[in-house]
Amino acid sequence: MSYQPTVSQLIHLADNALILGHRLSEWCGHGPALEQDIALSNIALDYVGAARNWYQLAANQINSLQDKAAFPLNAQGEATEDTLAYLRDAFDFKNFLLLELPNGDWAVTTLRLLLSASYQQLLLQQLSTNEHADVAAIAAKSLKEVTYHVRWSEDWVKRLGDGTDESHQRLQAAYHELWPYIGEFWENKLALPIDIASMQAQWLAKINQVFEASHLPQGVLPTWHQTGGTEGIHTEHLGYILAEMQFLQRAYPNAEW
Amino acid sequence: MEQMLSPEAQHFQEKIDKEIKIEPKDWMPEKYRHTLIRQISQHAHSEIIGMLPEGNWITRAPSLKRKAILLAKVQDEAGHGLYLYAAAETLGISRDEMYHQLHTGKAKYSSIFNYPTLTWADMGVVGWLVDGAAIMNQVPLCRTSYGPYARAMVRICKEESFHQRQGFDSLLVLSKGTPGQRRMLQDAINRWWWPSLMMFGPTDDASPNTVQSMQWKIKRFTNDELRQKFVDVCAEQVKLLGCTLPDPDLKWNAERGHYDFGAINWQEFWNVVSGNGPCNKERIEARRKAWDNGAWVREAASAYASKQQAKQAVAAA
Amino acid sequence: MNTTIRILRYGDYDAMQKAGSNIPATNSSNHATSTAPEWPLWEVFVRSKQGLDHKHVGSLHAADAAMAIENARDVYTRRQEGVSIWVVESKYIHASNPDEADSFYEPASDKVYRHPTFYDLPEAIKHM
Numbered sequence: 001m002s003y004q005p006t007v008s009q010l011i012h013l014a015d016n017a018l019i020l021g022h023r024l025s026e027w028c029g030h031g032p033a034l035e036q037d038i039a040l041s042n043i044a045l046d047y048v049g050a051a052r053n054w055y056q057l058a059a060n061q062i063n064s065l066q067d068k069a070a071f072p073l074n075a076q077g078e079a080t081e082d083t084l085a086y087l088r089d090a091f092d093f094k095n096f097l098l099l100e101l102p103n104g105d106w107a108v109t110t111l112r113l114l115l116s117a118s119y120q121q122l123l124l125q126q127l128s129t130n131e132h133a134d135v136a137a138i139a140a141k142s143l144k145e146v147t148y149h150v151r152w153s154e155d156w157v158k159r160l161g162d163g164t165d166e167s168h169q170r171l172q173a174a175y176h177e178l179w180p181y182i183g184e185f186w187e188n189k190l191a192l193p194i195d196i197a198s199m200q201a202q203w204l205a206k207i208n209q210v211f212e213a214s215h216l217p218q219g220v221l222p223t224w225h226q227t228g229g230t231e232g233i234h235t236e237h238l239g240y241i242l243a244e245m246q247f248l249q250r251a252y253p254n255a256e257w
Numbered sequence: 258m259e260q261m262l263s264p265e266a267q268h269f270q271e272k273i274d275k276e277i278k279i280e281p282k283d284w285m286p287e288k289y290r291h292t293l294i295r296q297i298s299q300h301a302h303s304e305i306i307g308m309l310p311e312g313n314w315i316t317r318a319p320s321l322k323r324k325a326i327l328l329a330k331v332q333d334e335a336g337h338g339l340y341l342y343a344a345a346e347t348l349g350i351s352r353d354e355m356y357h358q359l360h361t362g363k364a365k366y367s368s369i370f371n372y373p374t375l376t377w378a379d380m381g382v383v384g385w386l387v388d389g390a391a392i393m394n395q396v397p398l399c400r401t402s403y404g405p406y407a408r409a410m411v412r413i414c415k416e417e418s419f420h421q422r423q424g425f426d427s428l429l430v431l432s433k434g435t436p437g438q439r440r441m442l443q444d445a446i447n448r449w450w451w452p453s454l455m456m457f458g459p460t461d462d463a464s465p466n467t468v469q470s471m472q473w474k475i476k477r478f479t480n481d482e483l484r485q486k487f488v489d490v491c492a493e494q495v496k497l498l499g500c501t502l503p504d505p506d507l508k509w510n511a512e513r514g515h516y517d518f519g520a521i522n523w524q525e526f527w528n529v530v531s532g533n534g535p536c537n538k539e540r541i542e543a544r545r546k547a548w549d550n551g552a553w554v555r556e557a558a559s560a561y562a563s564k565q566q567a568k569q570a571v572a573a574a
Numbered sequence: 575m576n577t578t579i580r581i582l583r584y585g586d587y588d589a590m591q592k593a594g595s596n597i598p599a600t601n602s603s604n605h606a607t608s609t610a611p612e613w614p615l616w617e618v619f620v621r622s623k624q625g626l627d628h629k630h631v632g633s634l635h636a637a638d639a640a641m642a643i644e645n646a647r648d649v650y651t652r653r654q655e656g657v658s659i660w661v662v663e664s665k666y667i668h669a670s671n672p673d674e675a676d677s678f679y680e681p682a683s684d685k686v687y688r689h690p691t692f693y694d695l696p697e698a699i700k701h702m
Contacts, residue, residue: 028312028328028332029305029543032550032551033551033554033555034305034335034342035339035636035649036551038332038645041332042332042652045332048328081321085321151644159558163556163560163561164553164556167554244317247317255319256434257319339634343615559613
């Protein structure tokens with residue numbers, strides 16, 4: 001039997017991209033150097049683009065369902081990328097908690113990107129060979145982008161780790177803040193068709209190699225971690241993201257933009 | 258003007274008259290260098306400050322498509338600021354020094370960005386009117402006499418062409434939308450029209466530098482010439498939106514072949530320029546904060562680079 | 575406005591070396607917090623497609639070469655302008671002196687025999 005992605009799986013992939021892209025886009029105009037502003041905006045754009053691709057695939061799937069009214073629809077009665085992004089409440093979002101945390105400083109931003117993009121890279125490598133053609137195509141496109149995000153964030157984490165005392169301390173603080181959230185990567189509660197065990201080992205090896213160059217202690221998978229995102233139980237931060245992001249669609253229902 | 262030009266100065270003006278570009282290491286009058294530094298850095302600051310009023314709508318854009326377009330556009334502005342800072346740097350001023358002038362209020366930037374962006378329609382109107390006015394100013398600068406400036410402007414104009422189009426495109430959608438959207442649209446036009454006209458700067462008789470700048474071909478049309486051209490274009494375009502421009506005196510003058518328009522409130526202009534606009538303080542504060550908060554990041558990267566260099570030197574020895 | 579003009583651009587490295595100068599910090603003393611020197615300036619060259627030369631497209635600031643290449647990718651190839659990037663720290667570029675332009679380039683102007691159009695060949699020889 002060939003693999004059919006579930007709507008939940010697709011929405012999870014889309015939400016991850018959208019929420020991280022949203023956070024990264026908050027840096028636009030406020031980065032530590034003009035060149036870095038431009039770099040982060042590029043990365044944010046990649047994620048907004050990836051989110052659109054996954055939402056569109058999810059919307060196609062929803063529109064072929066009998067009970068599509070369980071999902072938010074537009075005036076024509078169709079699910080679209082925008083109804084999915086703009087008309088769901090927090091408990092229907094399935095992104096990892098890690099991605100909705102505030103940007104913090106440059107250390108939190110770049111370390112989060114490294115942790116997430118390294119996971120995404122392994123995930124997308126597997127999905128890019130998936131037998132479902134659309135899934136494989138979107139994954140292959142995103143994989144190229146994410147490979148660059150890994151490189152970019154890895155370079156920055158190393159710079160901060162082996163830069164000044166202050167930058168090292170800030171990186172360490174970022175590590176303590178973010179590490180409790182990585183456990184969600186390995187739960188695979190939505191049963192994506194991936195080999196989690198091999199991904200986990202590769203991910204940890206990669207991260208620890210960067211940590212070594214950054215003079216950080218080797219990371220060990222936490223025995224207890226923050227969880228709930230993929231089931232719609234979020235941090236308080238997501239509500240604020242959605243309030244901001246969805247305001248126009250909510251204030252002007254069924255309008256075209 | 259000096260009575261007698263030195264041989265260098267004469268040679269310099271001959272090159273300008275023959276449309277030969279001046280390059281960084283060529284001889285140039287100090288006043289030319291300073292005027293250019295002032296003009297290019299003001300232009301660069303305008304791009305960077307200009308990111309803020311639009312940037313604050315990226316997280317609120319009403320569709321994923323509009324979000325991507327707006328983000329790409331604001332990112333382009335960062336790029337344009339960068340090209341221009343680089344052009345100014347060839348004249349011997351560092352980017353840090355220019356930032357310093359901006360952060361301490363010594364440098365000016367386009368007064369338009371001291372106005373707030375209050376609704377989504379402002380994004381489209383900024384694209385249509387503000388970018389439209391900017392393009393009108395910028396296109397002639399692609400032929401400006403200073404090579405690095407001209408090359409930066411060519412690149413900017415090429416990229417800028419999508420900005421105005423996306424703005425008008427989003428306004429067309431609003432104009433065909435709900436009554437609420439149309440109200441939002443007219444409100445934004447009302448607020449941005451007069452500040453856009455002010456973007457061309459004081460009237461010609463109040464622009465003391467224009468004559469010299471025209472002679473040096475740093476500037477190629479006067480403020481009033483460009484402003485009139487802009488009014489003529491917009492007065493027609495606004496009809497496509499089913500909206501009006503907020504000027505009861507606006508009417509076609511067949512004799513002149515141009516639109517007549519009402520008096521600009523120059524008192525407002527000079528107040529905004531000198532720091533009393535609605536958002537002057539917020540804009541500078543936002544830039545200063547980004548710069549100060551980024552200091553440790555820039556220092557870390559420099560420290561890392563020297564450590565890596567030292568390691569390589571050891572490895573090579 | 576009291577502007578400090580310190581020329582540091584391509585071709586100036588020689589002069590500074592001769593003067594025994596280290597490349598100085600650019601910040602003036604009254605900067606609010608940042609006292610670190612500016613990231614150095616880099617010149618960027620982009621190959622727009624396979625088979626063409628790398629062409630100078632502009633400059634940018636970066637702390638090191640890896641960052642310069644990444645920044646160049648984000649700043650100068652956002653619209654698919656390139657397939658390959660070179661960066662070089664601006665201070666390492668040696669430039670000819672415009673004051674010597676006459677002695678450098680004028681002597682080439684009367685050597686028309688270097689150009690293929692100088693030679694009239696019979697019609698019968700089509701491609702040479």
